[in-house]
Amino acid sequence: MYNTIESDETLIKRVKKGDCDAFCPLVERYKMPLYKVMYRMVYNRDDAEDLVEEAFVKAFRAISRFEIGRPFYAWLCRIAVNNAINYIRKERRVQVQPIETLEYKLVAKKGNPVEMTRQKLLQERIASAMAKLPEDYRTILVLRVEEEFSYDEISKILKIPKGTVMSRLARARQKLKELFKEMGVYQK
Amino acid sequence: MKCREERELLSGYLDGELNDEQRRKVERHLAECASCKKELEELKQLDEYVRTVEIEEPTREFVFSLTRKVMQNVKKKPRFSFFRLTPMLVPITVAILVIIVLANIDQPGKFVSLDDRVIYAETETTKRDLDLHVPELSVTRRTPAEAPKDKRTILAEKKASVAAPPSAPAVAKAKVSEEIGDKREAEGTAVSDAEERMEEISATDVEYVEELEIPRDIVVRAIVDSNGRILKVATGNSIVPEKDTVLENRLQGQQLKPPVIRGRRTQLYVDFTQKKEKKD
Numbered sequence: 001m002y003n004t005i006e007s008d009e010t011l012i013k014r015v016k017k018g019d020c021d022a023f024c025p026l027v028e029r030y031k032m033p034l035y036k037v038m039y040r041m042v043y044n045r046d047d048a049e050d051l052v053e054e055a056f057v058k059a060f061r062a063i064s065r066f067e068i069g070r071p072f073y074a075w076l077c078r079i080a081v082n083n084a085i086n087y088i089r090k091e092r093r094v095q096v097q098p099i100e101t102l103e104y105k106l107v108a109k110k111g112n113p114v115e116m117t118r119q120k121l122l123q124e125r126i127a128s129a130m131a132k133l134p135e136d137y138r139t140i141l142v143l144r145v146e147e148e149f150s151y152d153e154i155s156k157i158l159k160i161p162k163g164t165v166m167s168r169l170a171r172a173r174q175k176l177k178e179l180f181k182e183m184g185v186y187q188k
Numbered sequence: 189m190k191c192r193e194e195r196e197l198l199s200g201y202l203d204g205e206l207n208d209e210q211r212r213k214v215e216r217h218l219a220e221c222a223s224c225k226k227e228l229e230e231l232k233q234l235d236e237y238v239r240t241v242e243i244e245e246p247t248r249e250f251v252f253s254l255t256r257k258v259m260q261n262v263k264k265k266p267r268f269s270f271f272r273l274t275p276m277l278v279p280i281t282v283a284i285l286v287i288i289v290l291a292n293i294d295q296p297g298k299f300v301s302l303d304d305r306v307i308y309a310e311t312e313t314t315k316r317d318l319d320l321h322v323p324e325l326s327v328t329r330r331t332p333a334e335a336p337k338d339k340r341t342i343l344a345e346k347k348a349s350v351a352a353p354p355s356a357p358a359v360a361k362a363k364v365s366e367e368i369g370d371k372r373e374a375e376g377t378a379v380s381d382a383e384e385r386m387e388e389i390s391a392t393d394v395e396y397v398e399e400l401e402i403p404r405d406i407v408v409r410a411i412v413d414s415n416g417r418i419l420k421v422a423t424g425n426s427i428v429p430e431k432d433t434v435l436e437n438r439l440q441g442q443q444l445k446p447p448v449i450r451g452r453r454t455q456l457y458v459d460f461t462q463k464k465e466k467k468d
Binding site: 021024027028031032036039040043045048049052061123126127130141144146151166169173176177180185 | 198203235244245257261
């Protein structure tokens with residue numbers, strides 16, 4: 001019902017003119033990518049879903065400030081990421097939930113149970129290490145590693161100079177490497 | 189730690205975000221430094237690890253009804269954003285509503301009682317501006333056939349002044365003039381255009397008012413309905429005259445020319461006053 005071939009730009013122009021329903025295809029189009037980003041930031045399904053919803057609502061309300069011609073998804077990410085950072089700071093924690101669905105998937109594959117357990121443990125360790133990262137490090141890593149935004153785009157999303165993007169990413173990776181060692185990620 | 193500078197660039201190199209000079213520098217260094225080469229491999233692995241963390245499937249509710257929830261949420265508070273964006277629309281809307289309500293007050297069939305305090309400003313407005321036809325009070329003898337030749341007493345000028353603010357019912361003032369030199373006992377036909385027209389209208393079934401004496405500086409206010417019939421009469425010299433039963437009994441039901449404002453019949457307050465004599 002929300003499928004449309006209309007471009008982001010056309011849809012946003014319609015929303016700006018007061019056609020609220022033109023926003024629906026944008027939600028459909030970007031809800032899953034945004035969910036992934038939010039999930040990587042909070043490692044918790046319920047929180048990630050709430051954050052995605054909040055981000056879309058905020059984006060809709062701020063649509064008058066969106067400059068036509070710029071990439072909508074990057075703009076949406078900025079709203080979502082800022083909102084998530086605020087949320088994390090307020091909550092002062094990232095709760096890593098046991099990944100149940102993953103377990104089902106692995107069972108479905110009928111793989112080696114030992115390997116399965118090992119994989120699950122590894123993933124939990126990685127998630128815990130990520131959760132321990134300061135939120136600005138985690139944010140920039142998610143934007144780069146997960147979403148593969150360019151430094152230029154990240155600089156616009158986070159409103160920091162491009163040089164800072166490079167140095168912060170380098171520091172974030174170093175910090176994560178330390179945390180991986182601490183959490184035993186590298187242990188076979 | 190002589191590789192420090194190059195190590196800082198490794199992350200950018202991995203992401204392909206270095207400029208040509210930086211990239212060549214790192215590549216030259218990697219060719220001869222095993223430690224940095226190992227570091228680069230570790231960084232690649234690190235990214236792989238980050239990507240391997242499975243993302244939990246979102247709930248069915250999220251997948252199927254997020255859009256609906258977002259749109260509900262968005263439409264829930266449209267007033268908030270609407271008013272925040274355009275605060276000027278609030279007073280404008282209120283003003284428009286007030287005007288609409290007031291414009292409908294004067295519709296035919298609606299009555300304004302004398303008990304209602306009519307507060308109006310005495311702003312003079314020209315007749316042309318308002319397209320106002322002031323009802324004229326026909327004052328002739330009982331027998332129109334032997335109508336007096338001279339202009340008799342009442343009602344000459346249609347110098348209309350209308351209550352300016354839309355908050356008051358339209359008020360028209362027809363100043364009753366007594367032409368200098370006119371004698372009441374003198375007989376004659378009505379010669380003024382106004383009277384002629386009134387006679388046409390009132391010729392059907394109207395009882396004419398014989399004569400109306402209005403003391404100077406006293407306002408006779410009549411409420412005239414949209415058909416030109418006098419409903420109520422009051423006298424006084426204040427803004428809100430008092431009900432005058434005697435005069436009302438005489439004038440009630442008398443027919444005037446239906447008052448029209450802006451091409452629309454309307455109920456009016458009509459004030460009759462005696463014109464002051466001109467001093468020579």
